[in-house]
Amino acid sequence: MKSIDFGTVIAISIHDMKNSLGMAMNSLEALRDPETGECNCDEQTIARLQYEAHRVHDSLVQMLTLYRNQQGLYTPRLRPLLVIELLEDYWASSKPLMDHSGVTAEIDCDEDLEWVLDRELVTAVLENVVTNTVRYCHGRIRLSAVVRDGELWLQVEDDGPGFPEPMLGSRTTEDQAMLERGAGRTGLGLYFCAMIAELHTVQDGTPGSVRLSNDSDLGGGRFTLRLPALPPSETL
Amino acid sequence: MSTAAPPSRAGSAGRPLSRLAVLVVDDFANMRATLREMLLTSGFEDIDLARDGVDALDKLERRRYDIVLCDYNLGDGPDGQQVLDRAREQGWVGPATVFVMVTAENSNEMVMGALESGPDAYLSKPFNRELLVVRLQRALRRRDPLRALDPLWRRGEIAQARAEAERMLAAGEGRAADLQRLRSDLALAEGEPGVAAEAARAVTGETTPPWAQARLGEVAEVEGNLAAAEEAYRAAIAATPYYMPAHDRLAFVLERTGREREALDVLVAAAERSPKSLARQRALGQLALAQGEYDRAARAWRYAMALATQMQIPHPGDMAYQLEALIARGATREARTKLQILESDYRGHPEVAWWVVVTRLRLLLAGVAVDRAGLLGQLDAAMAAGSPPPALREVLPELLEQAGEGERARSLRTSNGGPGET
Known part of the structure; x- marks a missing residue:
């Protein structure tokens, strides 16, 4: 895993959070009638506020995780869990955001599928990807998991316009172009996901990886996080 | 494959949630109240509350619940897994009962898949109502088809229960993996290892569940x-x-x-x-x-x-074996002090006298000054009241012989029904 210039991470993150907070401040203002002082509860505006709050939260989680990893402070806590529970947990926590944005998410996963992974890190990937997807999709998201060739494939699909051409394919942390300032938040987000994938690696084995494609049968993009089979890292 | 459907007020077989009996187990009163409130808002009506593991087991013994929502950490006494183990062992939680374990965030104690029989689902705190309902609905969809089997299983009609599981498999009812597991368990209990193995092989695929391999x-x-x-x-x-x-x-x-x-x-x-x-x-x-x-x-x-004390099934043997280890290591003084604890803490247990006698014999043989007459009096009283527990049937006569009490050793062996046990 290549190390990153943390100054760039900070610059991208601050820029993004500043934008989000600006949008949030505007939305808050729109909730109150400037003349009468009366509050109107506009669904659209609330959805916007929620979206921006999620974005800032994701940015902070991302920054902290990148920092801890860079400092060698992060040892993944690899533990077996039921993958469908991971997906349901995330679905339930993000449901308010999706409801307000008029998005419905479905889960497609074998109920008995168990996998060893770092729950916190993988949830951060889902948060990162879904917050973005909610913004661009037309109303449908699918969270799914399957085992292919001995790897767990966690996927987020949508019915939106799909990813831009240059982003498609396999993304790794070697891919420093993602960290150019021009690539902005999206590039940093992908770097973050690739880093988490690569933290799921057996010694001398295939590392976890991240792949973007536009072949979802929902019509839009497909984000795939591939995780190899790992032994749990802690005592039971 | 399953798709998380939006929460509705009916179980999959059309049973209204209001008709399902739910037991909530938590040692914090406000958590019990919160869970009850969440369940009521979701359409459940028949909700009992238990304040710890002992209370939960008591309620499980008296009533058949459709759903048990149990916190893992329950203060003193049995924890959530111990409640589940005991309830399954006693048949209070049957094949159609949904058991959901509530765990603390980032809990280290509960490890998914480490056990022979875990809960249907885990819920890690904090969680909202949406998640609670999705988890329960999914578990209910899965357990509900097994309801026809439940009464047979509870009555111990193993062959009939297995026949029903096989009928369901043939008819494509319920979830094949769950039915095969049940069928395998029942066949093993029935003394049909061939069938048990066949059922385990039937679920072998790209990801074979560990129970099937171990089976x-x-x-x-x-x-x-x-x-x-x-x-x-x-x-x-x-x-x-x-x-x-x-x-x-x-x-x-x-x-x-x-x-x-x-x-x-x-x-x-x-x-x-x-x-x-x-x-x-x-x-x-x-x-x-x-x-x-x-x-x-x-x-x-x-x-x-x-552990046995925590699970409310203390056994004097656990302590007696600990004392045996201490005596063997030469810590006779410590063993002697702890012998008094064995006598007092396990008083009322039907086997306690036998374990005390064995421990005192070991002390005697290790050269500790022990009241020999008192020890023999205690042994005679125990022998008059019954026979030694199976774990001591061989070792007790041996120790008596070493102590020069061949007569009593022989009479113990005879009362045991001869040396046939070896």
Whole structure:
């Protein structure tokens, strides 16, 4: 895993959070009638506020995780869990955001599928990807998991316009172009996901990886996080 | 494959949630109230509350619940897993009962898949109503088809229950993987190892569940093929290293094939990974005693004592074995002090007199000044009241002989029904 210039991470993150907070401040203002002082509860505006709050939260989680990893402070806590529970947990926590944005998410996963992974890190990937997807999709998201060739494939699909051409394919942390300032938040987000994938690696084995494609049968993009089979890292 | 449907007010078989009996177990009153409120808002109406593991077991014994929502940490007394284990063992939680374990965030104690029979689902705190309902609905959809089997299973009509499972499999009702597991369990209990193995093989695929791999080992054991059993357990461990029952079974097979040292190593590692199993600590204690690893043995028995007490099933043997280890190690003074605890703390247990007698005999043989007449009086009283527990039937006469009490040793052996037990 290549190390990153943390100054760039900070610059991208601050820029993004500043934008989000600006949008949030505007939305808050729109909730109150400037003349009468009366509050109107506009669904659209609330959805916007929620979206921006999620974005800032994701940015902070991302920054902290990148920092801890860079400092060698992060040892993944690899533990077996039921993958469908991971997906349901995330679905339930993000449901308010999706409801307000008029998005419905479905889960497609074998109920008995168990996998060893770092729950916190993988949830951060889902948060990162879904917050973005909610913004661009037309109303449908699918969270799914399957085992292919001995790897767990966690996927987020949508019915939106799909990813831009240059982003498609396999993304790794070697891919420093993602960290150019021009690539902005999206590039940093992908770097973050690739880093988490690569933290799921057996010694001398295939590392976890991240792949973007536009072949979802929902019509839009497909984000795939591939995780190899790992032994749990802690005592039971 | 399953798709999380939006929460609705009906179970999959159309049973309204209001008709389902729910038991909520939590040691915090406000958490019980919160969970009850969440359930009421979701359409449940029949909700009982239990404040700890003892209360939960008491309620489970009296009433058949459709859903048990149980916190893992329940203060003193049995924890959530111990409640589940005991309730399953007693048949209070049947094949159609949904059991959901509530765990603290980032809990280290509960490890998914480490146990032979875990809960249907885990819920880690904090969670909202949406998540609670999605988890319960999914578990209900899965358990509901097994309702026809439940009464048969509860009445112990094993053959009929298996026939029903087979009928459902043939008719494509319910979930095949769940039915095969149930069928395999029932067949093993019925003494049909061939069927048990066939059911386990039926769920073998790209991801074979650890129970199925271990089941092939159990079947091999029943059929007397210990080499095949060992191979099956090793395969189960290689595929799912954290599935602890396979480690326990492997140790047992190693011991039976004369590799006690290896068996001990397997159990030591297993107990380090997952210490909270009473059966594992006891097996470890036995092996360590036999191997002369007295420190290890004393530790394992001390752990077993604490677990049994927590589970409200204290047994004087746990403490007596700990004292045996202490005496063997030369810590006779400590053993002597603790003997009084054995006598007082386990008073009322039907076996306590026998374990006290054995321990006092061991002290006597270790050269400690023990009131011999008192000891023999206690033994005679115990013999007049009944016969020694199976665990002591061989060792007690041996110790008596060593102590020069051949007469009593012989009379014990006769009352045991002769030396046929060896």
